Amino acid sequence: MADVVFNTMGTTVSLHSLTELAEPDVLAVREAFARLDRQFSLYRADSEASRIARGERRLTASTSEFREAYARAIEWRELTMGAFTPHRPDGVIDLSGIVKAMAITAAGDELRGRGYDDWILNAGGDILVAGNAADSLWLAGIVDPADRAALLCSVPLIAPWQALATSGTAERGEHVWRTSTAAEFVQVTVLAATIEEADVLATAILSAGCTLRDDVLDCRDVDVITVDREGQITASQRVSRHSTLVSA
Amino acid sequence: MRKRAVYASILSSAAVLAVGWQIGTMGTAQTSVVAATTASDPATTPPSTSGSNGATAEAPSDTTTTDTPTTPPDTTTTAPATAATDGTYTGASASTRFGNVQVQITVAGGQLTEVTALQLTDSDGKSVQISNRAAPVLREEALTAQSAAIQTVSGATYTSEAYITSLQSALDQAGL
Numbered sequence: 001m002a003d004v005v006f007n008t009m010g011t012t013v014s015l016h017s018l019t020e021l022a023e024p025d026v027l028a029v030r031e032a033f034a035r036l037d038r039q040f041s042l043y044r045a046d047s048e049a050s051r052i053a054r055g056e057r058r059l060t061a062s063t064s065e066f067r068e069a070y071a072r073a074i075e076w077r078e079l080t081m082g083a084f085t086p087h088r089p090d091g092v093i094d095l096s097g098i099v100k101a102m103a104i105t106a107a108g109d110e111l112r113g114r115g116y117d118d119w120i121l122n123a124g125g126d127i128l129v130a131g132n133a134a135d136s137l138w139l140a141g142i143v144d145p146a147d148r149a150a151l152l153c154s155v156p157l158i159a160p161w162q163a164l165a166t167s168g169t170a171e172r173g174e175h176v177w178r179t180s181t182a183a184e185f186v187q188v189t190v191l192a193a194t195i196e197e198a199d200v201l202a203t204a205i206l207s208a209g210c211t212l213r214d215d216v217l218d219c220r221d222v223d224v225i226t227v228d229r230e231g232q233i234t235a236s237q238r239v240s241r242h243s244t245l246v247s248a
Numbered sequence: 249m250r251k252r253a254v255y256a257s258i259l260s261s262a263a264v265l266a267v268g269w270q271i272g273t274m275g276t277a278q279t280s281v282v283a284a285t286t287a288s289d290p291a292t293t294p295p296s297t298s299g300s301n302g303a304t305a306e307a308p309s310d311t312t313t314t315d316t317p318t319t320p321p322d323t324t325t326t327a328p329a330t331a332a333t334d335g336t337y338t339g340a341s342a343s344t345r346f347g348n349v350q351v352q353i354t355v356a357g358g359q360l361t362e363v364t365a366l367q368l369t370d371s372d373g374k375s376v377q378i379s380n381r382a383a384p385v386l387r388e389e390a391l392t393a394q395s396a397a398i399q400t401v402s403g404a405t406y407t408s409e410a411y412i413t414s415l416q417s418a419l420d421q422a423g424l
Contacts, residue, residue, distance in 0.1 A: 005420050010408060011411065016400070125405050126402070138400065139399060141400070141415065143403030143404070234382040234383060236381065237380050245385040247383070247385055
């Protein structure tokens, strides 16, 4: 079994490994997603997140996992100048912005710990890879927001930048709370060393626009590809050298 | 009091010396920490430097990194050993009490035109790229990307229902 597809967290996970995946190892990967979903999903009435949202449990009485995730989300809020936030407008703590990334990271740790060196984990369009493809680097296509059956470009996942996340308005509607009224980008892709950094920054840049994109590129070791409302594309210099995008 | 002032001046001279030393050895620096040049691209050979000539500069960083992973490594260019070649050169990082400092020089027309000190440690202590600013790119004919041998697809988060009609689903069905 080299390919596994399963549904979790409201989306679909695709796992591909160069070596055969043993059944217990696939179960461990699935459990990494299921465990975090059980704890953090606001769609589950019995999750810890829902109990805290309803006021049945105080944050100070929450599990250390919950508080650690919340602390990291607050840290991301500071680093993105509020563009990423773990608080819904109604004040409820919503960690869904980092929970999927936490699950992908945990699943990746399971795979590494179980001796798998070359694999791709794709959860709803967020990607973490390890090692290489059979005879090349792993190559990811990035969807064209104007035509989701077409690709904008392809990007090699070169270590240490082996995580790729895309945020956009195309699939789930305007699910991102915009902190900028300009709403200039319709899709933002971030290539980073960890999926949490890629995912959070993609969400934050989609929300806040080009000023945050430029700040992020100035001080963090990541790459960014954006598409604006007019269909104009920008890419950071390093990724445009490696991708199939052509310099303007 | 006086002792402290002396210590302070020694420390600051040491910092200046460390930076100066970096400028002096920049030519042979093979340990450039510029992220782009150390991208562990297995298809790209590291820039070779001339061992005999200390003044030889490493190839400009943007030349060594234009290789796409599929390009044969023999297109990597090395600066000639005789004259300074135009371009931007980055020295190795030096540790100072202010953090990691690195120097970048620009050579134009065979002359040194600019020296910039770069602070290359971000809040996490990770080294960062000098300039990785976003620039406009053209939408290449989609066919090029479509025909590339991609193994996975990134897009805005899709639901389990939308997955069925996604490109990722097509890839999964094709067994890559």
